[in-house]
Amino acid sequence: MPExxxxxxxxxxxxxxxxxxxxxxxxxxxxxxxxxxxxxRQSVDKKSFELLGIDLAxxxxxxxxxxxxxxxxxxxxxxxxxxLSGSDVKEVVNGSTGGRPELAEIASTYLLRKTVxxxxxxxxxxxxxxQKAFPGLKVPKPPGRKPKA
Numbered sequence: 001m002p003e004x005x006x007x008x009x010x011x012x013x014x015x016x017x018x019x020x021x022x023x024x025x026x027x028x029x030x031x032x033x034x035x036x037x038x039x040x041r042q043s044v045d046k047k048s049f050e051l052l053g054i055d056l057a058x059x060x061x062x063x064x065x066x067x068x069x070x071x072x073x074x075x076x077x078x079x080x081x082x083x084l085s086g087s088d089v090k091e092v093v094n095g096s097t098g099g100r101p102e103l104a105e106i107a108s109t110y111l112l113r114k115t116v117x118x119x120x121x122x123x124x125x126x127x128x129x130x131q132k133a134f135p136g137l138k139v140p141k142p143p144g145r146k147p148k149a
Contacts, residue, residue, distance in 0.1 A: 007033065009040045013051070018043045038125045038140070049110050052103055055096040059111045062092045065099045067118035077119055084112065 005024040011017070020043070022028070022036040036094065049056055066083055070076040083089070090104075093111060096105040122129060127139050 006035050007040075011044070011047075013047075018047070018048055031130060031137055033127060035110050035127055035130050035137060035139065038130065039127055041124065042126055045139035049106070052106060053100070054103055054107045054110060055098065056110065058096045059107060060090065060114055063111055064088075065116050066115050070119055072120040077116065077121060078120060080115055083113075084108075084115065 011021040034076045
């Protein structure tokens with residue numbers, strides 16, 4: 001790789017700040033690069049739903065209820081997906097949009113994602129999947145307060 005390759009992501013909006021950086025050289029493993037990219041996507045996805053004003057706590061709780069007691073299997077996945085077509089789901093989704101019907105489809109997308117993830121499946125490469133595949137891969141810790149010595 002040419003010298004000086006990097007991935008740098010900075011987002012600042014109101015009280016949200018996301019900074020993701022990785023400098024890439026010939027020793028950088030492809031999984032480290034993918035880890036950084038998946039971390040950026042994960043941060044942006046979550047914040048996107050929040051910024052639209054969708055009540056994520058309500059949808060998270062409902063998704064947890066739908067998958068409660070279920071094991072990771074395609075049969076469970078089919079059963080839970082079937083439940084997403086019920087009228088009570090529509091009520092929960094509409095209740096999470098703050099009275100904005102134009103957000104219902106977006107809120108439904110979030111609920112589907114959380115439900116599938118609750119059964120330990122996922123749609124995308126994410127840091128958790130990468131760490132299972134590559135146990136030596138370390139997720140960078142965000143900078144913050146360090147305890148006094």
